[in-house]
Amino acid sequence: MNKPHLLRLPGLLCDARLWQHQVAALAGQAHVRVADLTQSDSIAGLAEDVLAQAPEQSFALAGLSLGGYVALEIMRRAPQRVFALALLDTSAHADSAETMQGRLTLMRQAAHDFPGVIEVLLPRLLHPRHLRDAALVQLVTAMAASLGAEVFRRQQLAMLERIDSRASLAQIACPTLLLCGREDQITPPALHQEMQAAIAGAQLAQIDDAEHLMPLEQPQRVSSSLGAWLTSLRRPLPRALPG
Template identity: 50%
Template structure:
């Protein structure tokens, strides 16, 4: 049975590529009654380092940090720069490794198309890669489309540039010494479960949770279960 956390540690929630505060709507509503909840805008900078610096400037002195996908890269950079400020870490559907050459080529191709004015955001045809089939004909799908449209072409270009040039964060993993939750959707095609297992295996004491019938976006696809797991993590 779900219950609110016993502590009031401030909580920072980091969105992924072409996502904003709506990704975390359920978690925000769940936890803001007992703590400060901050969801930074990650569409303003052209590097993961700059994103991390912006978050740290906005953040309270010590906080719990949960992050999805691109937000996970920012979380790793924060752990590299200011590990003493993070009391707990939750990593959702992200990866510590840099892109392999094939994945990097795809990103550069998308970046080039966007630069030519051919930005399409998240199309209905892309949705099956982002989420499990059970969510496709629900309001969740429209939320994903709307977030991408609102971030728009310029935000997408900045975010993709940051992702392409990000560091290899595998060396950071062994240094993480706070209670860590690694949470993934079982059917995630964007960051497969092998990435979760790599991260889980290199962070001492990390807890791995896999949500069934879920793709790349657990906070939207399974909001209640995601918030339940985050509540347990906040109490760890």
Template identity: 45%
Template sequence: MGYERVMPSHLPQLILLPGLLNDAELWRDQISGLSDVARVWVPDLTPYATIREMAEHVLAGAEPTFALAGFSMGGYVAQDIARIAPERIERLALLDTSIHVDTPQRAAQRQALNKAAAKGGTFLGIGQAIMKSYIDASRLDDAELTGRIVDMTQRLGREVFLRQNSLEREDGEAALRALRVPLVIIVGENDQITPAEGHRAMAAAIGCTHLVVIPDTGHMAPMEAPGPVNGALRHWLARPAGKR
């Protein structure tokens, strides 16, 4: 007699939003590790030229209500969803991201990266040269981890990078502060792209009392530290609805 696993219908939909030059590979360990507590969907954000287009794509494909987690650029998409359809969000997680517009310094960095990427030649994605700013120093010799990141970013390619790195990012503080749902903020302790200190300020600004700082972890927390990330998301999914 065969056995077919039947997913309980009461499990919430969990939408995992990738970051810049990321796809579902970013969330591989969350897709498998949280399958017993949620029905996971990772939308493809790569075709879209604005944060609003990404948010509208997610809302068009989502169930009426859902749990929402956004990583890095995906955090800005989550904030826009909170801005235009807050009633559909049952709970919100923000990972290694920001709620503010780019500083002039960060905007200049983006312009420089776009200029370099547009020159042609082989597109290296998040290659070894800049890997040290994306993951913790202790993981730079982890060939499996770095290989997954390089392969993912090279697969998505130059056009996606230029499009996503040019996105205009809006301030999300007011939209997030207005939510009355379970919130969690997760960040790698040694995140150089969106530092932990900024996440502490973010938590204070939006009234989030659940802040998880993961030791020995850089910006790519879902890939670098799947155990702690899954544990934090599992706890967040289990918290009572309707309470921050």
């Protein structure tokens, strides 16, 4: 049996390390690739970057947070290239005025104190229990530090200027999985429930004891949900997916 291609899109200040557990767990089910979202400063530009990196064949697409925003743009630009979609800890909304102001404040801080920005972000990204996991905190910190302040600036600009995607959700016709951390404060479950209502046949699973970086916080549960999603693509979608 030919394995499908699965293209993964990381979130803000994340790279392939975000998906390391799922890449290993799902290697038997799919050809897994992680795209680079560090080069452009607009969602449109990042979507074009991803399409240039994508397999020539149709592929399954999974995006977390910023990666989800880019995935929704890809669904508008090239829906024929994507045969299945997974959106994790993300939103179809544009930024609120309050969120925009928060991004601008962090961008100003990053210009002179990028390590301080990482410290501010950590409690928003990880569940309190996982903040006590020194190895996990070190991994997230190292990932952000290696990408650096300039990538942070470009990615924040892209998110600041993104459009509201709610109007285009009904146009998504491929099998879609929505997956979120039950305690996510940045993109809480209600936002995923809203997307589920707008995307025909979309499946929703919530992961306990996880905030915004589920693939690292709950790697086995996320891998199980994504594995079930991939399996479901070869048969009618199940009524529920493990969470």
